[in-house]
Amino acid sequence: MNLDTLSVSKEGAVLFVEIAAPPMNLLGPELVRDLVSLIKEAEPDEAVKILVFKSADPDYFIPHVDVTRIKEYRQEAAKLTGEASLALLFRYLSASRLITIAQIESRVRAAGSEFVLACDMRFAALESAIFGQFEPAFGLLPGGGAAQHLTRLMGRNRALEVMLSAQDYSAELAERYGWINRALPAAAWAILSDHWLNGSPAFLPPATQPSRTGSMLSHWQRSRTFAGTPMHLAKQYESPRRKVEFARR
Amino acid sequence: MNLDTLSVSKEGAVLFVEIAAPPMNLLGPELVRDLVSLIKEAEPDEAVKILVFKSADPDYFIPHVDVTRIKEYRQEAAKLTGEASLALLFRYLSASRLITIAQIESRVRAAGSEFVLACDMRFAALESAIFGQFEPAFGLLPGGGAAQHLTRLMGRNRALEVMLSAQDYSAELAERYGWINRALPAAAWAILSDHWLNGSPAFLPPATQPSRTGSMLSHWQRSRTFAGTPMHLAKQYESPRRKVEFARR
Amino acid sequence: MNLDTLSVSKEGAVLFVEIAAPPMNLLGPELVRDLVSLIKEAEPDEAVKILVFKSADPDYFIPHVDVTRIKEYRQEAAKLTGEASLALLFRYLSASRLITIAQIESRVRAAGSEFVLACDMRFAALESAIFGQFEPAFGLLPGGGAAQHLTRLMGRNRALEVMLSAQDYSAELAERYGWINRALPAAAWAILSDHWLNGSPAFLPPATQPSRTGSMLSHWQRSRTFAGTPMHLAKQYESPRRKVEFARR
Numbered sequence: 001m002n003l004d005t006l007s008v009s010k011e012g013a014v015l016f017v018e019i020a021a022p023p024m025n026l027l028g029p030e031l032v033r034d035l036v037s038l039i040k041e042a043e044p045d046e047a048v049k050i051l052v053f054k055s056a057d058p059d060y061f062i063p064h065v066d067v068t069r070i071k072e073y074r075q076e077a078a079k080l081t082g083e084a085s086l087a088l089l090f091r092y093l094s095a096s097r098l099i100t101i102a103q104i105e106s107r108v109r110a111a112g113s114e115f116v117l118a119c120d121m122r123f124a125a126l127e128s129a130i131f132g133q134f135e136p137a138f139g140l141l142p143g144g145g146a147a148q149h150l151t152r153l154m155g156r157n158r159a160l161e162v163m164l165s166a167q168d169y170s171a172e173l174a175e176r177y178g179w180i181n182r183a184l185p186a187a188a189w190a191i192l193s194d195h196w197l198n199g200s201p202a203f204l205p206p207a208t209q210p211s212r213t214g215s216m217l218s219h220w221q222r223s224r225t226f227a228g229t230p231m232h233l234a235k236q237y238e239s240p241r242r243k244v245e246f247a248r249r
Numbered sequence: 250m251n252l253d254t255l256s257v258s259k260e261g262a263v264l265f266v267e268i269a270a271p272p273m274n275l276l277g278p279e280l281v282r283d284l285v286s287l288i289k290e291a292e293p294d295e296a297v298k299i300l301v302f303k304s305a306d307p308d309y310f311i312p313h314v315d316v317t318r319i320k321e322y323r324q325e326a327a328k329l330t331g332e333a334s335l336a337l338l339f340r341y342l343s344a345s346r347l348i349t350i351a352q353i354e355s356r357v358r359a360a361g362s363e364f365v366l367a368c369d370m371r372f373a374a375l376e377s378a379i380f381g382q383f384e385p386a387f388g389l390l391p392g393g394g395a396a397q398h399l400t401r402l403m404g405r406n407r408a409l410e411v412m413l414s415a416q417d418y419s420a421e422l423a424e425r426y427g428w429i430n431r432a433l434p435a436a437a438w439a440i441l442s443d444h445w446l447n448g449s450p451a452f453l454p455p456a457t458q459p460s461r462t463g464s465m466l467s468h469w470q471r472s473r474t475f476a477g478t479p480m481h482l483a484k485q486y487e488s489p490r491r492k493v494e495f496a497r498r
Numbered sequence: 499m500n501l502d503t504l505s506v507s508k509e510g511a512v513l514f515v516e517i518a519a520p521p522m523n524l525l526g527p528e529l530v531r532d533l534v535s536l537i538k539e540a541e542p543d544e545a546v547k548i549l550v551f552k553s554a555d556p557d558y559f560i561p562h563v564d565v566t567r568i569k570e571y572r573q574e575a576a577k578l579t580g581e582a583s584l585a586l587l588f589r590y591l592s593a594s595r596l597i598t599i600a601q602i603e604s605r606v607r608a609a610g611s612e613f614v615l616a617c618d619m620r621f622a623a624l625e626s627a628i629f630g631q632f633e634p635a636f637g638l639l640p641g642g643g644a645a646q647h648l649t650r651l652m653g654r655n656r657a658l659e660v661m662l663s664a665q666d667y668s669a670e671l672a673e674r675y676g677w678i679n680r681a682l683p684a685a686a687w688a689i690l691s692d693h694w695l696n697g698s699p700a701f702l703p704p705a706t707q708p709s710r711t712g713s714m715l716s717h718w719q720r721s722r723t724f725a726g727t728p729m730h731l732a733k734q735y736e737s738p739r740r741k742v743e744f745a746r747r
Contacts, residue, residue: 099662121655153653155402157370157430160492164348165445175674176424181655196663243658404651406619406679409741413597414694425673 001041003034007056013049015042020056027111028066032076032089039080043096052193053119054103058128061104062112086111087144090118094145099243103193104129104171105186113179114144117153120243122179125186129171131179137166154178250290252283256305262298264291269305276360277315281325281338288329292345301442302368303352307377310353311361335360336393339367348492352442353378353420354435362428363393366402369492371428374435378420380428386415403427499539501532505554511547513540518554525609526564530574530587537578541594550691551617552601556626559602560610584609585642588616597741601691602627602669603684611677612642615651618741620677623684627669629677635664652676 001008005021017038021031042048055061065086066073074084081088093100102108102116105125109132116122124131133150135142142163150159154177162169162177171183184192250257254270266287270280291297304310314335315322323333330337342349351357351365354374358381365371373380382399384391391412399408403426411418411426420432433441499506503519515536519529540546553559563584564571572582579586591598600606600614603623607630614620622629631648633640640661648657652675660667660675669681682690 099658121659153655155427157402160348161370161430164492167445178653181659196665243662404676406651409597410619410679413741416694 001038003037005031006034006038008038010048013047014052015048015050016052016054018054018056019062022057025055025057025060025062025112026066027062027064027073027086027115028069029072029076031062032073032086033079035089036076036080039093039096039098042098048098050099050101052101052103053116055106057106059106060112061102061106061108061129062115063107064110064112086114090114090145094118094120097243103189104180106130107132109133109168110135110142111144114142114146114149116180117145117149121181123189123192124171124174124180124183125189126171126183127186129174129180129183131169131171131174132167133162134166136163150179250287252286254280255283255287257287259297262296264297264300266300266302267305268302268311271306274304274306274309274311274361275313275315276311276322276335276364277318278321278325280311281322281335282328284338285325285329288342288345288347291347297347299348299350301350301352302365304355306355308355309361310351310355310357310378311364312356313359313361335363339363339394342367343369346492352438353429355379356381358382358417359384359391360393363391363395363398365429366394366398370430372438372441373420373423373429373432374438375420375432376435378423378429378432380418380420380423381416382411383415385412399428499536501535503529504532504536506536508546511545513546513549515549515551516554517551517560520555523553523555523558523560523610524562524564525560525571525584525613526567527570527574529560530571530584531577533587534574534578537591537594537596540596546596548597548599550599550601551614553604555604557604558610559600559604559606559627560613561605562608562610584612588612588643592616592618595741601687602678604628605630607631607666608633608640609642612640612644612647614678615643615647619679621687621690622669622672622678622681623687624669624681625684627672627678627681629667629669629672630665631660632664634661648677 005019007018007020009016015038019025019031021028025031038051042051073086077086077089078084081092100119100121102119102122104116104122105128107130108116109130113131113133133142133146135146141147147159147163150162153159154162158177162179169177169179171180174180175183254268256267256269258265264287268274268280270277274280287300291300322335326335326338327333330341349368349370351368351371353365353371354377356379357365358379362380362382382391382395384395390396396408396412399411402408403411407426411428418426418428420429423429424432503517505516505518507514513536517523517529519526523529536549540549571584575584575587576582579590598617598619600617600620602614602620603626605628606614607628611629611631631640631644633644639645645657645661648660651657652660656675660677667675667677669678672678673681
């Protein structure tokens with residue numbers, strides 16, 4: 001993939017995407033254009049299952065939109081969804097079959113926070129990640145999903161606090177509030193991600209013999225159900241289920 | 250404002266309200282009457298945006314209702330909502346345009362807990378705040394909102410635990426369970442509140458030049474939207490949005 | 499009660515149930531049969547209010563189903579609900595008037611996790627409890643309630659992480675994510691459970707005189723409401739309320 005503001009590398013079914021839009025990774029027309037290209041290329045490619053986003057800038061993941069070029073980046077967003085709206089681009093990403101993970105080591109604020117909230121999962125470096133939803137300090141509502149996502153993730157009281165205070169939140173507090181999955185030392189992410197993305201047999205109980213494991217696997221692969229539950233009885237929240245179904249293909 | 254059980258002082262758009270109903274801040278007719286007066290006076294006053302409640306009693310914020318005067322305090326509550334019900338008084342407060350913050354340094358139990366749950370946000374002193382929803386120990390359901398609020402804030406499992414155990418919970422555990430926004434040292438509240446209520450420029454990214462900030466501000470104030478999202482596309486939970494909209498006026 | 503895989507002892511209104519299905523507490527036909535017998539006997543018995551489940555095996559609470567005997571355990575489950583489905587057995591347990599508590603000191607994975615998620619409350623030993631929802635590693639969806647329960651308890655992002663990673667989670671992290679009520683040292687459970695299950699007067703405020711307490715109690719027992727709120731005004735989530743109502747009888 002040839003993109004000006006995104007460096008993409010592929011390992012197995014994972015695309016590692018590094019955001020590099022100097023001088024500070026503003027969400028402007030170039031970055032939106034490249035995100036649209038990335039999604040359009042990755043989504044129909046069955047060999048790609050997971051996108052992991054990180055930043056090439058040690059200070060900024062995405063700090064906010066480029067307010068001098070709003071009309072331009074809206075036009076780029078419209079190329080994916082038909083609507084000149086960042087919010088619908090983010091919504092598209094959330095609903096995509098692609099599993100999206102934000103690996104955050106610096107500042108995400110305003111629309112930057114809304115971008116990572118649109119991802120399926122968010123992990124942040126304890127040492128350096130910073131979160132903020134500062135729009136209300138400018139007399140504005142966050143319009144790209146933060147009001148909804150934060151209310152669901154952390155409850156009305158904490159979402160109101162985050163938006164009305166307009167303050168910065170550390171990774172540690174962001175985890176306590178539910179903004180992110182987990183805050184962990186930057187060095188620990190590599191281990192977690194390696195275990196996880198490559199699959200680890202560590203979860204198998206010690207007493208399970210290899211032959212038994214093979215038999216379990218073979219049975220479960222045939223039946224496509226678990227614990228004897230016909231799928232039509234399992235009323236599941238649609239989105240997590242669809243993502244899991246995709247992942248198991 | 251001339252109230253027997255509430256000391257009110259005004260700083261900017263904030264009313265600081267100290268509950269002082271000796272001997273132990275029981276929620277009785279006088280306190281309910283004064284809360285009704287406070288709300289009736291503050292709500293139509295456009296110069297008031299925020300109410301911060303604290304207690305003048307070092308041991309009790311509000312421990313429970315005055316069970317010897319139920320009919321009387323119900324009659325006082327009816328003067329606000331038309332219904333002789335504390336629960337509807339609390340509900341009125343939650344739905345009010347006023348932003349309400351409970352600063353808790355002592356015991357909130359039973360209807361006292363329900364009062365702070367009706368506030369938009371709750372902060373508690375790590376050293377001394379205590380939380381309890383003990384009604385089930387007397388064979389009763391909490392009827393003033395606790396069953397609903399706690400279930401949403403902490404999940405069915407923890408809400409059942411809190412109600413069925415009828416035990417006291419520390420500020421630290423109350424934060425882990427989601428009962429409150431945050432437990433913090435009593436001394437830290439002053440700093441947080443000062444940063445927050447007076448607005449802090451600390452959230453502006455260092456690289457943002459003053460002129461740029463002015464331009465952002467001016468743009469956003471004109472457009473009344475953010476990130477290019479038309480408001481009609483942003484389906485937001487009604488209550489947080491309304492509180493944020495109010496705060497930005 | 500005479501059951502092969504469950505040791506049951508009664509203290510007051512509590513049945514303490516120890517799962518002992520060697521060699522590793524697999525959820526197979528015998529254990530399902532005995533769970534069905536237990537529920538059928540305990541539910542109509544008004545002297546029983548609470549079931550506390552623990553494991554006799556120091557390594558396994560319930561690690562997963564016995565995949566070699568799926569048809570058989572489904573047939574046992576059908577004897578309670580009419581459907582050959584573990585998921586409906588778990589659902590039955592959640593909706594039961596019985597208050598169910600899982601005391602977890604070892605591994606709960608897959609359907610074992612779904613069993614404890616079906617309980618009303620979950621407490622885990624910090625030292626030794628382990629949680630996993632590993633079905634997706636075998637190309638399967640958890641079909642017995644985990645997808646739904648985990649999404650509600652920990653949010654879509656963390657539920658996706660747990661299921662897609664298929665990793666083991668410590669008790670401490672399980673608490674932070676909301677999988678369980680609380681992780682605490684194994685020794686602390688005895689104290690908590692004793693305080694709780696036997697009722698503790700500790701929650702009464704020091705300033706409350708005994709005579710006053712008696713008067714409160716007597717009043718509240720008469721009125722069956724609290725804080726002056728008519729019950730028909732209290733729209734409560736159905737399940738927590740029903741469990742609380744049952745507990746106060």
